Structures are given as C-alpha cells and as structure tokens.
Amino acid sequence: MTRMTPLLDRNERFASSYTPVPLGPPTAQVIVLTCLDHRVDPAIVLGLQLGEAPVIRNAGGRVTQAVIDDIVYLAFLAEQLFAGQLADDRLFEVAIVHHTQCGTGFLADPGFRHRAAEATSLAEPALEASAVADPHTTVKADVERLLTAPKLSPKVSVSGHVYDIDTGRVTTVLDARFPNGAPAS
C-alpha cells in the first residue's frame, strides 16, 4: 500500500477500456506550456485527449531556456517524422497559459524570495524572474521571449492566455503569431 495505490486502481479502470494512440502529429496542432500547479491541469481545463497536444509544465509555466530547447527539438522532430502529414507550412501553435493565484507569486516578495534562495541554493534574481505575480504581464513577456528565441522555427506560432482559478475560464491575452509577426489563425 502506497499513496499511489488508489491512483493505480484508477489506472486499472483506464487501461481496461484503453485504445492505443498511434504515433502521429499532435492532432490539435498545439503545444501547451503551463504551470505545474495541481489546479491547472490542461487535460481537464482544455479537455485535451490523448494524442492531441504535448504539454510542458514548470513552476509558473515560464519560458525558460529548457522550455525553448524542448520546443525547438519538438519542431525538428515533427519535421523529421510528419513532414507529409502537417497542414500547409505550419507545425504547431505554442499556447502559453499563466494563471491567477500562482504559487510563484510569493517570490515577488523580497523576504520570501531571500528565504527561498537560502533553502534551495537558487539565485535570487532567477527566483524573481520566475515569479508570476500578474499573469497578464508575465504571459506577454514570455510570448515575446519565445517568439524572439534564435532557434525557434518560423513555422511555429505562439499565443498567450490566462487561466482564472476562480472562474475556470481561460482568456486569450495575445493571439497567435509567427516569429516574423504574421498572425496565425
């Protein structure tokens, strides 16, 4: 008996009616980047099904170098594997979703940030940069950061959204556009 036991029971029920999903391009043509917060699961909030969209999660749903590296690699992989199966000259849209009441928001407080730096050995400027105090502001900054990443494929578009914990509603802050500024539909 571990804390995983009830979850493994749920998996058993899931597997009993499971149909394998073949390897193919993500059918929603979207990659979701969002926070690891357990109240912000995109499979539930956005109704994602298996095979529809890769999901990248970290504290805050921030665009870090590691996230950029993953997206650059996923674009390369999609071109290699699915070149003939993708819609026109587009690969996918990266939807960045920040949320209200984010736990990283505590890092905007200097005292909290100092204690966090001491406890984790992470640098205070890095902790400050990761804070989502106002998701509307940070999501705009992160859309820009990703769109201007040197290795981002010109076939990848980026959009920005905020999830409201109180209402369950996702609001689009920035519509999808490509690195050259062209709007994506």
Ligand SMILES: [Zn+2]
């Ligand atoms: Zn969060």
